[in-house]
Amino acid sequence: xxxxxxxxxxAVSEPPRIRxxxxxxxxxxxxxxxxxxxxxxxxEALRKGLGVYFAAIVDPDALAAIRLTLLCAVIAVxxxxxxxxxxxxxxxxFEFHGxxxxxxxxxxxxxxxxxxxxxxYVLLFGAQGWLxxxxxxxxxxxxxxxxxxxxxxxxxxxxxxxxxxxxxxxEQGIQEEEAALVLGASGWQTFWxxxxxxxxxxxxxxxxxxxxxxxxEFGAVSVVSGHIRGATNTLPLQVEILxxxxxxxxxxxxxxxxxxxxxxxxxxxxxxxxxxxxxxxAALAMKGxx
Amino acid sequence: xxxxxxxxxxVPVLTIGLLATPVAWAADLxxxxxxxxxxRELYQDxxxxxxxxxxxKSSGDNLTIRQSHGGSGKQGRAVIDxxxxxxxxxxxxxxxxxISAKAGLLPKDWQQRLPNNSSPYTSTIVFLxxxxxxxxxxxxxxxxxxxxxxxxxxxxxxGGARWNYLAAWGYALHQNGDDEAKAKDFVTRxxxxxxxxxxxxxxxxxxxxxxxxxDVLLTWENEAFLAVKELGPDRFEIxxxxxxxxxxxxVALVDQVVDRHGTRAVAQAYLDYLYSDEGQILIGKHFYxxxxxxxxxxxxxxxxxxxxxxxxxxxxxWQKAQHVHFADGGIFDQIYQ
Amino acid sequence: MQFRLKQxxxxxxxxxxxxYTLLYMGLIxxxxxxAAFIKTTDLSWTEFWAIVTTPRVLASYxxxxxxxxxxxxxxxxxxxxxxxxxxxxxxxxxxxxxxxVDLPFALPTAVAGIALTALYAGNGWIxxxxxxxxxxxxxxxxxxxxxxxxxxxxxxxRTVQPVLEDLEAEVEExxxxxxxxxxxxxxxxxxxxxxxxxxxxFTLAFARCIGEYGSVIFIAGNLPMVSEIxxxxxxxxxEQYDYRGATAIAVxxxxxxxxxxxxxxxxxxxxxxxxxx
Numbered sequence: 001x002x003x004x005x006x007x008x009x010x011a012v013s014e015p016p017r018i019r020x021x022x023x024x025x026x027x028x029x030x031x032x033x034x035x036x037x038x039x040x041x042x043x044e045a046l047r048k049g050l051g052v053y054f055a056a057i058v059d060p061d062a063l064a065a066i067r068l069t070l071l072c073a074v075i076a077v078x079x080x081x082x083x084x085x086x087x088x089x090x091x092x093x094f095e096f097h098g099x100x101x102x103x104x105x106x107x108x109x110x111x112x113x114x115x116x117x118x119x120x121y122v123l124l125f126g127a128q129g130w131l132x133x134x135x136x137x138x139x140x141x142x143x144x145x146x147x148x149x150x151x152x153x154x155x156x157x158x159x160x161x162x163x164x165x166x167x168x169x170x171e172q173g174i175q176e177e178e179a180a181l182v183l184g185a186s187g188w189q190t191f192w193x194x195x196x197x198x199x200x201x202x203x204x205x206x207x208x209x210x211x212x213x214x215x216x217e218f219g220a221v222s223v224v225s226g227h228i229r230g231a232t233n234t235l236p237l238q239v240e241i242l243x244x245x246x247x248x249x250x251x252x253x254x255x256x257x258x259x260x261x262x263x264x265x266x267x268x269x270x271x272x273x274x275x276x277x278x279x280x281x282a283a284l285a286m287k288g289x290x
Numbered sequence: 291x292x293x294x295x296x297x298x299x300x301v302p303v304l305t306i307g308l309l310a311t312p313v314a315w316a317a318d319l320x321x322x323x324x325x326x327x328x329x330r331e332l333y334q335d336x337x338x339x340x341x342x343x344x345x346x347k348s349s350g351d352n353l354t355i356r357q358s359h360g361g362s363g364k365q366g367r368a369v370i371d372x373x374x375x376x377x378x379x380x381x382x383x384x385x386x387x388x389i390s391a392k393a394g395l396l397p398k399d400w401q402q403r404l405p406n407n408s409s410p411y412t413s414t415i416v417f418l419x420x421x422x423x424x425x426x427x428x429x430x431x432x433x434x435x436x437x438x439x440x441x442x443x444x445x446x447x448x449g450g451a452r453w454n455y456l457a458a459w460g461y462a463l464h465q466n467g468d469d470e471a472k473a474k475d476f477v478t479r480x481x482x483x484x485x486x487x488x489x490x491x492x493x494x495x496x497x498x499x500x501x502x503x504x505d506v507l508l509t510w511e512n513e514a515f516l517a518v519k520e521l522g523p524d525r526f527e528i529x530x531x532x533x534x535x536x537x538x539x540x541v542a543l544v545d546q547v548v549d550r551h552g553t554r555a556v557a558q559a560y561l562d563y564l565y566s567d568e569g570q571i572l573i574g575k576h577f578y579x580x581x582x583x584x585x586x587x588x589x590x591x592x593x594x595x596x597x598x599x600x601x602x603x604x605x606x607x608w609q610k611a612q613h614v615h616f617a618d619g620g621i622f623d624q625i626y627q
Numbered sequence: 628m629q630f631r632l633k634q635x636x637x638x639x640x641x642x643x644x645x646x647y648t649l650l651y652m653g654l655i656x657x658x659x660x661x662a663a664f665i666k667t668t669d670l671s672w673t674e675f676w677a678i679v680t681t682p683r684v685l686a687s688y689x690x691x692x693x694x695x696x697x698x699x700x701x702x703x704x705x706x707x708x709x710x711x712x713x714x715x716x717x718x719x720x721x722x723x724x725x726x727x728v729d730l731p732f733a734l735p736t737a738v739a740g741i742a743l744t745a746l747y748a749g750n751g752w753i754x755x756x757x758x759x760x761x762x763x764x765x766x767x768x769x770x771x772x773x774x775x776x777x778x779x780x781x782x783x784x785r786t787v788q789p790v791l792e793d794l795e796a797e798v799e800e801x802x803x804x805x806x807x808x809x810x811x812x813x814x815x816x817x818x819x820x821x822x823x824x825x826x827x828x829f830t831l832a833f834a835r836c837i838g839e840y841g842s843v844i845f846i847a848g849n850l851p852m853v854s855e856i857x858x859x860x861x862x863x864x865x866e867q868y869d870y871r872g873a874t875a876i877a878v879x880x881x882x883x884x885x886x887x888x889x890x891x892x893x894x895x896x897x898x899x900x901x902x903x904x
Contacts (some may be wrong), residue, residue: 013715013809014809015809019716022708022711022712022716023712023716023718025705025708026705026708026709026711026712026713027724029705029708029709030709030724030727030728032753033773033776033777033780034727034728034730034731034777034780035727036746036752036753037739037742037743037746037777038727038730038742040742040745040746040751040752041738041742044742044745079651082647082651083647083648083651083652086643086644086645086647086648086651087644087648087652089640089644090641090644090645090648093638093641094638094641094645096641096645099896100889100892100893100896101889102648103892104885104888104889104892105652105656105657106652107831107834107888107892108656108660108884108885108888109656110831110834110835110888111834111835111837111838111884111885111887111888112660112838112881112884113837113838113839113840113857113858113861113877113880114736114838114840114841114858115838115840115858115861115862115877116663116838116858116861116877116880116881119663119861119865119873119874119877120659120660120662120663120877121659122371123659123662123663123666123870123874124658124659124662125372126370126371126372127370127371127372127393128370128371128392128393129371129662130662132371132372136372141372141374143371143372143373144368144371144372144373144374151655154655155655155656155659158652158655158656174638177638178637178638181637181638181639187638187639187640190638191640209729209732209733212729212732212733213732213733215733216732216733216734216735216736216738217735218735218736218737218738218841219736219840219841219858222841226358226368226373227358227359227360227368228322228356228357228358228373229356229357229358230356231356235735236735236736236737236738239735239737239738239741240737241359243496243741244327244330244359244490244492244493244496245330245331245492246492246495246496246517246520246521248500251741252741252742255734255735255738255741255742258733258734258735258738259730259733259734259738261733262730262733262734263726263727263730267726269726269729270722270725270726361866363866363867363868364865364866366868367865367866367868370868388868392868444849444863446863446866446867447862447863447866484850485766485848485850486766486848486849486850487848487849487850487851488844488849489844489849489859489862493845497766500745500748501744501745501748501749501750501751501765501766502748502749502750503748503749503766616867617867618681618869618872619681623683623851626683626850626851626852627682627683627852
């Protein structure tokens, strides 16, 4: 096959030497900056044996941290999901002034240092902050309790789903929705029957990334958590605690648990993408037939 | 969907609400001890002992003691911002002063309420070197020699590092007949020998031990003992300098919080128990120097004799030391200009 | 043409969607962020300026922005190659590699910092090898770049990948038929099509790097004037109960981040309009 390569094929694809070079470069880079750090996590986690590994994970403090981390994700992701759909609907389906500014504001939490994210909630809800005295008078606890941790998580994962949906919905345009409306469907019917099915894969992808990020957030949560063991420590904070107690194997075990969770999420994501590609291909094939 | 969400949300909110409600006839009590980094092991042990003690003393109270650890400054700030600590056990009086001044959670004279300036244990700053002491480090002067890498955390973020810095300063001041310019030169050369400034004491220990960076680690005496015990008696040894600073990590009851929680009695008992014979023995076992001389005498074999000076006598107290050395533009900043 | 159609809004729900978006964004993002800005009004302009321009803070901007720029550049070139390889070639394990590219988003930054330090320290797997030729990574500004490369890796790959997948093969074939070499085709046909995506990826990565804290403090060494990043200075000020100083620096970072993001969004809007026209 190689021998009978045509000039055109040569011009639309690279010589094997270059291909191998590029694949090699990509893999070396990924090895240095991705695979080896990952391998180091698992190597350190399993260095003291499986016994230590599992003991670290079923430790009551670690279990409490797992529960809290999942709770944060369960609250933060649906909130950002509803927001993401609303924002994408407004941005992608309509033209209005200040759109660039709106999109920039949606992006902003990407670029805000987690430290600053924590700081602003302290300024707002801290005992010395704006709302602190009022909250204390009404015995409502936000900072150094679960609500504060959830808020910080929501902030950090704020743009993920919106950012995933906006380009997708912009690409899809509004003809299908318009057609449905002309045929007499109500707004909600149009949304549920037309828009949602169109964006479901992008939506799921956004949810997966958002969940993964929600479970892994460290900096912002660290500022608002108070680090009370068994009560306000999330998994990433638990890793830091174990590490600071010289329990390196246990720290990496908990870290590897997060990595496994992340890998599962990513596997789900790949599956979603694969399925999306299949549907797209099927749709293209259909169009081709017409 | 939303209802279920609210239900899920309300469980933790309720739990926290319950924890915060004053309990009239104590049956289930929760104490939160907000502490600094190196006391994890001590309080883990101490809390277990005290919970058992309190159960018999109070005829059946179920006491849960929660711990929070972190850098002393960070912990002090968390309490100021509303972390509901019943007791604080921090690295420096300055941090508890800040809680009193900025949040008014406890009276100004808090340090007079318990014996020994409210410090049930003391410690000092020593050197941890690699086995066999390859660089021959014996005293502070050896730390400023060229080619010696010194590991210490950043005094701006770590309470322990402030003690490190002030110990070096106090030593240099004493050696040079109170010449501040020479003392400044000494600490400048010392920090020029520091290749890494971690944000906390534990971070520095890890850098020194796990990453193999540096020839000498400046650290709390208790941390040095713990590091040798936990991380390899065959790899490290402790060097005690000729003189060092008397570090007095204070403890205090946070009045406003215990009154709101109705935990004053148990919190007070908790702190008093630190001064009891049982508490003092635990303190010694965890390599802190017990403040009770009778108990301290039992641990003389463990703690080498060392000339100790206090921050009041050589640096004029915490407020002054903080202002002169660690404030923005202070002497520590000048080292790096 | 499509562009004009979009402007007529027969679709319902604009007020509801935009209203909810603004409300939620206000509650979660804008009000909290404005707290930082209002806090700095405690300071006079000269005080503010003095805090944000001390030599130590200036040195930290230099490191933060310099290292972020280099890391984003590295990720832009490496990201282009990786995206190219993942889209155009096939090799064993490609699916797995593709799936793992997102991992730096999901791994807690502290874990990343610890793992990278263990790896790149003088006694680590990679650091040990580099030490033989006299290169030190961990506890130097180079360590900062390594950490930033890790945490911002997915941005460029993930923005370039879809564009590359959508590129019409016909254009390349046409170029080839007209006698263009492969390099010419890439230089004049493919690269211009990828440029907006590369730019977006670069800026997102750059913005993310500027704010990064958790992973960097483990590997940086944190020496004032040398390897101290700006977010660390914010933390340092907080630990000393200097809220005003901390928020002053935070505000500077916020404004710069906002400007950067606004710039790319405008660029994108501009390029889409040019595309449509």
